[in-house]
Structures are given as C-alpha cells and as structure tokens.
Amino acid sequence: MNFRKTAILAAATSVIAIGAASADTIKMAFIDPLSGPFGPSGEAAYTSFQLAAEHINANGGVNGDMIEVTGYDNKVNPKESLVQLQKAIDDGARYILQGNGSSVAAALIEAVNKHNARNPGEEILFFNYAAVTPAFTNELCSFWHFRFDAHADMKMAGITDWIAERDDIKSVYLIGQDYVFGQAVAAAAESQLAEKRPDIEIVGNELHPLGKVKDFTPYIQKIISSGADAVITGNWGADMQLLMKAAAESGSDVPYLTFYGGSKGAVSSLGEAGIGLLYQVSEVTTNLEASDEQYALIEEYKERFPDYDYYYHRAWNAMDMFVAAAEAAGSADPIPVAKALEGLTIEHAYGSATMRAEDHQIQQPLYISVVSDDVKYGVDNIDLGWKLVDAGTISMESAEQPTTCEMERPE
Amino acid sequence: MTTPALSLDKLNKSFGPAKIINDVSLDIAPGERHAIIGPNGAGKSTLFNLISGLYTPTSGTVSLHGQDISDMPPHEINKLGLSRSFQVSNIFTNMTVRENVRCGVLHSMGQGYAWWRNIGSNKAVQQKTWEVLEHCSLADKANVPAALLPYADQRALEIAITIAGGADVILLDEPTAGMSHSETARAVDLIRRASEGKTLVIVEHDMGVIFDLADRISVLVYGEIIATDKPEGIRGNAAVREAYLGDEALPEEVTA
C-alpha cells in the first residue's frame, strides 16, 4: 500500500477528490508503525482515521477544506519518529496523529514543543490517541499536545471503581511489564485500591521483563496459589496474549482486568476460554447501545477493512472534535484550533466527551466489559465480543483525575 | 661454559594418554645451527610448539638464554628474542608482501600497540622492512597481495616474517618442504644468510639441506632424542640407521 496516496481513498472518494481540488487540504500526518511487528496496531488506527476523514470530507469538509490523512511509518522507534515528523512537516502537515508507544509519544511531545518554539508561525499540534502515560497531561503537559484517550490512572480508576462495588473481591494480584508504564499501573492500582477498598489485600505485585517471557504458566500458577479474587494487568502486545493464554490453560477463573484486552487477536487466541475471564476497560465497545447510524458505520468499517474491528472510536472523537474546533475558530490553523479545543464538548455516538482545558486531557465515561458469546458484534471475525458487565459504566466524574499541569500558553 | 641459547630439560608433553614428547633434554649453544630430524610423527612439530609457547609442557622446562620460558605465551617468548616459522605457510593473506614484513618488523622497532603514530611515516620501520625484503629477494614483489604469491615466494615470505623481528634464536619448520631443486637452493642460501650470527634450529626432511647447513643434528624418534652429534657422527650412527630403515633416504646417499 502506498501510504502517501492510498488507493482505497482514491477509489472511494474520487468524486470528492475532484471537488477537493479547488478547496484547500488540511494535512494530517499519522506517525505510527505501519510495518514490522507492531504494524497491525498502527494500521487499525490508521484505517479508522482515514474512514473518519473520508466521512468528514463527504459531508463538506472543514470550513470547506478537505482533510487528508497520510501515513508515516515510524517502526515504533522514537528516533525514526522524529525523522518522519520532519518529513511530515515538509509535506505540509500541521497536525500529528500518534498513539503507539509512550516512548514515541514522549519524543514527539518534546520535538513538537521544540519545533514550535524554534519555528514561530509554523506551529504544529499533536493529537495523541492512545499513549496513556499520565505524565503527558500532568508534569509533561504541553499546550501543543491533546490526548483523546483516557490515561492510565483514569482507566485504573474505572477498574478500581468497579472492584470497589464487588464485595466478593477480597484480594487482588497485580502483574505487569517491568518498565515505566507497568510500574505506574501497579502504583496506581495500589494507591487507588487502598483508598477505595482498604480491606482488599494485594496478594502479589509482579513485574516481568518487557516482551521476553515466552511461557507465562509459572506466573499464572503463582497467581492461582495466591488465591487472588481478581487480577489487574496493564500488559499489551504479546505479553498480554501469552498471559491470557496461560491463564485459560491453567484453569484460572478469576476476572483478569486489563487495559488492552481489546487489542487485536487477544479474544480469538483465547476462544471460548476467554468468556468470563478476560475483562477490559475502554471508552467504548461496539456492543453498547447506539444509533443505527453508528451501527452502519461499524459495519462499513468491517466491510472495508475485514482484517480489523471497529476499535478506535477515539479516532472519530478526535476528528469530530477537530472539526468542531476548527469551525468554531473559523480557521484550521493550529493555534486557533488549539484554543477552541480547550473546554470543547461534543456529543458522539455513545455520549459526550470534553477536552479539559487545564491539561488537554479528554474526559469521558469508561466502560468495563467482558468477553461473551452473546453479543451483536464479535471481534477478530469470530462470534465472541465485548459485553458490558453489571455496574460496568463508570461515569465521567468518577473517572476524572486531578492534574498537576501548569501549562504555558502562547499569546 | 657459556649459557646455552636454548636449553630443553627433561621436556615431556602428553595429550591424554598419548605421550608425544618423552624426556627430551638438549642444549643449543649461541650461534649454533642445529637440525632436528626424524621420521613422520616423531614429534618434531610438537617440540617446536613447546619451545615457541604454543603448547605448555606437561613437565620439564624450556630456557632461552638461561631464562625459563616454559609457561610463557608465544608473544612473550617472541619478545625475548625467539622467532619461528611454520610448516604450512602462515602469513597474513589479505595484506601485501610489504605489509606482511612490516608487521614482523613493528615490534622490534618499538612501535608497540601504538595508535597515535602513522605507520608510513616512520623511516626506521620502512628502512628495516626494505632490508628484510631485499634480503629475502622479495623487494620486487613488495606490493603483491600475499595470497597471490607463488608457493616458493610464500615460503620465502614465511622466513622473511620470521627473521624480520631480529630475533637471535630462529626456529624454522621444514622451510623447503614442497620446493623444487632450484627453489631449495635459493632457500638454503637465504637461510644461511639470515641465520648469520644467530642461533638456528631447523626441522627438515631434505637431508641435503640438513647436512649442508647444520653444525649439529638431533634425531627424534617417537618423542625421544636418540642421538645428538655432528653430521659425520650421525651419518655413522647405527641407531639412527635403524630408526630410518625403510623410511627415508639414508644420509650418505644424498650427500652427493
């Protein structure tokens, strides 16, 4: 696939493209892995942004201008991301979309800050759709960065809120990857549980090296013998899948509350064994009540991109908020758009979302869901999918976390 | 009595159960040209490897100018003034002839492991390199890659590297093996000139060469020295005849 001029887009929007020729183009650079082992996660989001842009363009664009989303393959490498960032700026992109890998996001925030400081008049904005390190909207917060996903502490608040309501859970086991993110997840779980349910005992706090464990069975057996009633993990990628496979295989039957259980392939690799075992916290699942219009969108996405599922609803949120902000500001230039985004609230298919002005962190309800065979939309092309659990809706207020952000704003 | 240049004292070497060198004792005086002969598999190369430090003896000692070198690594022994050549050409194949010789010269010219000097700008090194090349009649092939040299020249280069460092004890392992008559003559001439004023230990199969060059000869059979004598003495030694019977040409037959 030529990421610069994707043929899908060309074919699907050829009519619009002719119209677009007269209008200006707003260029957005999607900087994420599009090849290599993490290629699929990048591509699932890339296709979402493209479809969202396509719909916006079909509805007349932004103030009459068309959006063009172009992919830049960063191979989840911070340095390569900076190379691609320079290419994107050269190509005229003023908006950067990225989400895979906190290290990449951190590098991009730094680079965007420096670029904007060193090149006044050529500012760029960074829309982060998935990098969840809390620091990005706390001590590292930046006027140029907007996060469209709940950060790790918010997701943990969702999980701990749900656990707090479950009196049958008396002990919790924490397992995660041994690096900044995994450690932050464990710390957040400990402090929030201590606050919400001081009676719950943390029976294990395990950190394993990132991406190095092939067989999780010994870890699972530690979990089982600890007698934990629930497990919390921030694991992602292969670490997540292998952990869950080992759990299913060893007959573990307590809830595994995950951040990334919804990532591609996790449900299908577990199969039926995932039912009642694998939970996730997310801003949305396709099996929530929604309008027919939204159902049609989910089906359109599946038809166009059969390898992937409608997962990145936040791509639509980000794009819709951008459109709303640009229309409110009457301009698609980064600074007015950024100012208009601050405090902006939109109504989307599953409720409302607000961009908090102090730290540029989106605020929205969260949902705890579990793998089930009784669903409208399955994932990974099988019949299993995500079903909202009892009391699984975490309100925007409950999920909200304070921020330490002290932002410097341009004039 | 002067200190021997090289002295072996009750030297033994075993590989597992196999005893390859058995109680070898030998003194070689400074300036002597000493040849070691013996049938195939007698342990001649093993003896060289023991002396030059490639192997450590199972027991016994090797002394160089009275200093015990038995447990020293080869490069330390080389620094004390002992140099050796190999039976199979053992040269730096990807370098030119000149560079090969220059490597051999480096250490004696006090270049050490220097990384702050330009190798090409040291006149003394160039001078010495040229001398050695000239000495070994390799000067006209100086810039030929060593791997492309004809066989006889590779053997000459082997000797050139060996003598380049200016060692005063030189061990040559079958320097003329596989050469034609005229090439052998050239090699013997080279060896004679190269070992002028030095101590030479040579292993050779070509008896003509041995009896031409050597001041004394030792005969090694099954890891033991059965005789050490002047060439005439060896020629008349019954035990030597016994050992060589049916193996190789007898000494008398090749003297002509």
Place this chain on the structure above:
Amino acid sequence: MSDATQTFQNLAPSAGAKFRQRTLPILIFAACLAAIPMVGPSRTFYTIAHQMGINIVFALSYNMILGKGGLLSFGHAVYFGFGGYVAMHAMNWIEDGSGLWAGFPVFFLPLVGFAGGALAGAIIGWPSCRKAGTTFAMISLGVAELVFAAAFMFDSFFGGEQGISGDRMNGVELFGLSMGPISEVYWFIAFWTVVGLVGMWAFTRTPLGKLSEATRDNAQRVQFIGYNPQRVRYLVFIFAGGFAGLAGGMAAVNYEIFTPDAMSLVPSGFVLIMAYVGGITYFVGPIFGAILLTYMQSMLSDFTEAWLLYLGVLFIAIVMFAPRGIAGIVFGIWDGLRGSNPGQYIAGLLMKLAGILLMLIGLIVLVEVSVRWSNGYGEVYEPFGMHLGHQNVLSWLIIVVTAVAGVALTRYASKDKEAA
C-alpha cells in the same frame, strides 16, 4: 645508503598517488558536504542527511571490528547507546550549568560520546575479546540482551522506556551556531562525520590498525611476531566502541532524545547489514551501505509496506552473489572499464544490468500484487496506469516473463564473460 633510502621509498606509493588515493577523496567528500546547503535543501533532506552522517560513522566503527578486525558482533549498538546516553546526560548538565559543564559547548558533545562508548568497550570488551569467531559473536549477542534488559531496570541512567531528553540550545555557542534550526545542526553533523571518517581512516594507518588486520588474517601468527592477539582485539574493540559512541553523541545532539531502543538487537543487526551490504573489505564500503540503507529505511517505507522484504532480498542477494558488497561492485565496474577491453565489458555489464532489472521488475510486481491481495482491502497495484490485480493474467504474465528473461539474460552474460 642514499640508494637504499630511495629504493625503500619507492616501495610505498608516491606522494602524488597518496594524494589521489587518500587525500583527494576526503577533500571531495568534504566539499560535497559543504556544497549541499547551497542548493537550499528541504527539512526532509536535512533530516535524512543527518541520519546518514550518524550512520556512516556508526557503520564505519562497526567495520573496524568486522571488516578490519574479523570480529562479528551482534551488539554494537550497545556502544552507540552508551555514547549517546553519556552525551545526553552531559547535555543536561550543560543546561544545568553546573561546574565545569557550564563552559562546555554542545558542539563538542560527540567527544563525550566517544569517551562513553570507549569506556563501555573497555569494560565489556575485557571478557569478550579473549575469544574470536563464533564465541565472540555469541558473547556479543548475550551482552546485548543483558544490557537491553538492564536499560529498563536502571531508570536513572537510561530513563526507562521514554529515555532521556534534553535541549541542545544551551551552553557556549561555537562558530556562531545556535544549534537550534536544522540547517545549523547540519554543520555540526557534517563536521563530525568528516572527523569520524578521517579519524577511522587514520586508525587503519597506525601500527595498531595494521595489527588488527594481521590478527584478523592470522591470529596465531601474530603471536609469533611478538603481539598478543587478545590485546590487539581488545584495543581495537575499545576504539570501535569509542567511534560508535561518537556516532551516539552525534545522534544525541541531533535528536535531543535517547531511548533504550537505540541499544537493542534491532539497530545492532541494522548496522551489521549496513556494513555488509556496503562491503566490509573496503574502507569506504560501510559509507555506501549507510547511505543506501538509511535512505531505504526512511523513504522506501513511503512507497511500499513490504520494504523489509526488499531489504531482506537485497541483503541475501549481496551475501550470495556479491560478498564484497556495493563497494566491491563499484570498484569491479571501475576496474572493468579500465581493463583491456572496455567495450566488451560494457556490453556484458549492460546485459547483466538489463537482466537484473528484469528480475527486479518481476519481483516487485509479485511482491506488490501479493501484499495487496494479503491486505484484502480490494486495493490494486497500478504502476504506470496498468491495473495489476492478483486475478489479472497480465500480472502473472509480467512476473513470470520478466523473471525468466532476467535469469536467462544474467546467466548468458556471466557465461559470455567466462568465455571471453
């Protein structure tokens, strides 16, 4: 004696030849670097050029141990990383303005990187350089895994997954360079690329450099000319680590961030590929490799998502058919053109090139058609307005015909050459 002096000097290349072969290429290289900003290059151009400069130094440093030292390492990025991290920390000390660092110009940070890389080389090289060959390769692999794992455990030095970042626009300004805009950083990169290049070339001319080649060719013999091969390897290894660290320091200033990724097995493998594809038997080989592969890495991914596949094919083709790398091909062609029969040579060469081109077309069509079929988006490969779907007979016709014709043509050309 005067006669002898003349003779030995005649053995070495003449002053003119030295200038032509040694000084001139470096001058030309430097002149090209100096001329580049005059054409007003784009931000992308600068970015890629910087990456190339860093990779040139990195690949050359790798070739100090692989090409010149005969040591195959799977962990060279460790030294690049250490150099980069030390330089990154130094950059932050400059920003803090603490003590001596207050007066240290950012421009000279690569020297700090050199020290860091050399120190890491000195520590890790001590146990690993006692062996050569496969043992050395395996130790380097194990060490790389261990260091990478450690990078996630010691956050104060490595900064965890997010690494360490800094700001290069601090400290003393040199040569009127604020180091802010990318065009100013260019001079920094160009300067250190030339310094690294000249430094490593000069190293090959030192006694230690020559001994390194000797040890590669025949470690046993080196012992018998008075040198300890372990010590030769160790010293060379420290220098290779140092120059890798220099490249790391350049990268630290260029990107203003350093992450543990930079020391993983991936960049270690990449530098191996760069050096090998370029040609490890030539000093300039890794330079070709670094330029080509940097370009492929950053630009080829724009045109095809199968760029890794092309990279793999290129690498295997080089290993199998051109083990002396691109430099070997270039110098081979150069020699051929200056050979006895350039006309015939050119004819054979063109035939070969045409054959390779045909095979390449077949390969590209096959890969691109397959990739699109695999993605299942219903996308179709459309080069030059042709509509090549996986169900289109034309696609398969092109693939088969070009591949067969290409193979036949190259074979014919090679046979022809042998006959001639």
Place this chain on the structure above:
Amino acid sequence: METIVFGLLNGVSYGLLLFMLSSGLTLIFSMMGVLNFAHASFYMLGAYFAFTITGSTSFWIALFIAPVLVGLVGALVERYGLRKVHANGHVAELLFTFGLAYLIEEVVKIVYGKTAVDYRVPDLLNFAAFEIYGATFPAYRIFVIFIAIAMLVGLWFLLKRTRAGLIIQAALTHPHMVGHLGHNVPFIFMTVFGIGCALAGLAGLMAGNIFVTDPAMAVQMGPIVFVVVVVGGIGSLEGAFLASLLIGLLQNFAVGINASFAEIFAFTGLSPTSEVGDITISSLAPVLPFLLLVLMLIFRPQGLMGEQEL
C-alpha cells in the same frame, strides 16, 4: 512445596519443547558449523504449516506432514542458498541465515497476514489432565512431553543404531574427516539441515497453539535457541538436552523467587529503595539464560558436554 511441583512440571515441559527446537540446531551447528539464525523461522513455519493443514484436514495429519514440509523447505534452502555461500566462510553463512530470517518473516506476513492466526489445540486434547493446588495442568502439555520424549528416543535410535546415524555422529565430532570416508558430504549436509529444520518445524507445530502463532514468534524464540546450543556444547545432543531442561527449570524456578537484591545482599547494606536493591529474582527470570550464555562462554567455552571449544 507447590512452587517446587509447579516449577518442575513447567520446567520440564518447557525444557522439552526447547530441546525439540534446539536439537535440530545442535545437529546443524555441530556438523556444518552454521549457526543458523533462521532456525527459529523454521519453527515458525512449522506452526503456520500446521495451522493450514489443521484447517483443511486435521491436527493429526499435520503432525506428520508439517515437519516433513518444513524439512523440505530447509533442504531446498541448503541446496540452493547455503551451499553457494559455503565457499565464503562461516561469517557469510551466518549472514545468509540472518537475511533468511528477515525474508521468511516478511513472506509469512504476506501469506498469512500480519496478525496472529487462530491455531488451536486439537479438541481431543483440550482438557485438563489433572489439578494440583487449584491449578490445572493441560493434557496437551503432557502430549508435548510425550512427543518430545518420542522424538528423543527416535533421534537416539537414528544416531546410535543406524548406519546413517553413525556417519552423522562421526561428522558431528570430526567434521573434517567425513569427506575422507568417501561419503557424499554435500548430500549429508543437505539431509542434516533438512532434518534439523524438520525438528524445529515439529517444535513449532507443538508450541504454536500453546503460545501465539504470529509473525513475531520466530524473533521471540530465536536468541534462546542459541543459548541452549551454546550452553549444551557443540556436537552434543545430550548437552542440548541437559541445557534445555536446565534453562526450562531455571526460568520457572526463578519466577517463583520473590526475593529482591536488597534482601539477598542485605549484608552489603544495599538499600531496598535503590535501583539495584529493587530488582527481584523473579523479574530477572527471562534474562537469566543470557547471563548463563555469557558466563558459560567466558568460563567454559566448550559448553556443558561439548568436546571442542566454540
């Protein structure tokens, strides 16, 4: 107690899987001197082939056909790739396999897609064999142990009881001598390479459904195979067997140890809040094999049971 039982069970089953994977490389490496970087790629091919065959027929047919197919691919690679490179020395061979690993991964991505395929444990074996201390031990893992032992016995029989085996054994310990015996060395090399790859393919078939069958599985498994081969020692299948079990057990037991450096080295006054003191043995488990590799190479380069140095 339960830690020990679990450690043993998992260690042995994982170790045997490792042995299945690395025995092939030991054969190849010992005899041909080729440290095959693509060995884990053949392991991956085994899993994918098994997935395809299972999809169209059944797991039991795949069990026999997939390793054979992988072996054939291996033999072809040897015949038309490796053999050409052989003249340029071991470094070139190693680099060839290095590139091959890249290539196989990319081709797999094109053919099977970039994400994991749904390769399942056969229904017949998809049940819990027994339960101890609340955790179940899956029947499939017992099957894996059984197959690994069967393979071990088969390999032992082949090497010790057949003429071909004797030649291979001679070649393992004295690679230079075989040519003098008048045997067709290139053919022996091709066969051994093929068999080695087939064994890796078998391991992939067995492991692909326990773990995840995706294009990254080769890269994940690659380095650990080297550790087994090197630690075991050249030319020694017994060594590879011991090393596999050792690494399997080491990793599994280390996971069970929660002690941190601060506790272990308390006498040195190491603070538990310092970065070094904070490291626990269990968090080190997956990198222990590499530590073992480095230490082994420095202090005992011939490996556990090897006769030659590497």
